[in-house]
Amino acid sequence: MNADDILQNPDEHVRFAAYLGRLGRVADPDEVDLVGRVLTDPDQAMAQSAVLRHLDRRAAGLYPGPAYEGWARAMTRAVTDRPFLTQRLREWTLFRAVTLKLPWQPDELLASSNWLQLMTAAGTNTEAIGILAEAGRTKRIRNTAKATLSHPSES
Structure with missing residues (x-):
């Protein structure tokens, strides 16, 4: 089931679970596009919650390594008009700096x-x-x- 098919389901709980499943399996080159599609869901609270879980999961795995910076920039562009999600990415970047003893x-x-x-x-x-x-x-x-x-x- 692709993101467009998921949007057709009237049950937000089913859509939420489906989004999480798709986000958990998305290939790196398709991640920004999929995040953007999820954020087109009419239930913005649910869509942003699914994306937040995805961001937290990915950031937790990436923050210690060098791939984090490029990923965070790409995700920030993808969620730029969602203040809570951009704040979470900024905070992951601060957490990374504190944890890795970079300037903060x-x-x-x-x-x-x-x-x-x-x-x-x-x-x-x-x-x-x-x-x-x-x-x-x-x-x-x-x-x-x-x-x-x-x-x-x-x-």
Whole structure:
């Protein structure tokens, strides 16, 4: 079933599952096109949720390696008119910088979403974790960071 056929199904749950299946199997050269097609679904909340899951899955696998940068640029172009999705890609790029100890700004981390702060608080960059232990947005983030600092071998 191609993306156009998926659009014909009136049940958004079926379309969501079908989109996830297609996105999980898409070849790299076809990925941008498929993401764009999914985002034409009339149920924008569902379509963006499917694309978000895809972005998170792909970014988690790619961020440590050199292929991430080109992929992130291509995906950013594909979702450029979707603020939440572009923000998520920016945050994956910041997570990559923090995790790989590339240049990053503490203010960017402190201005980021709870999602990114929590992932970073449970990570391995002690500078970032220390910042979040002191000034993370929520008590959960601050406590996670403090626990990570207390037990670094368990993170």
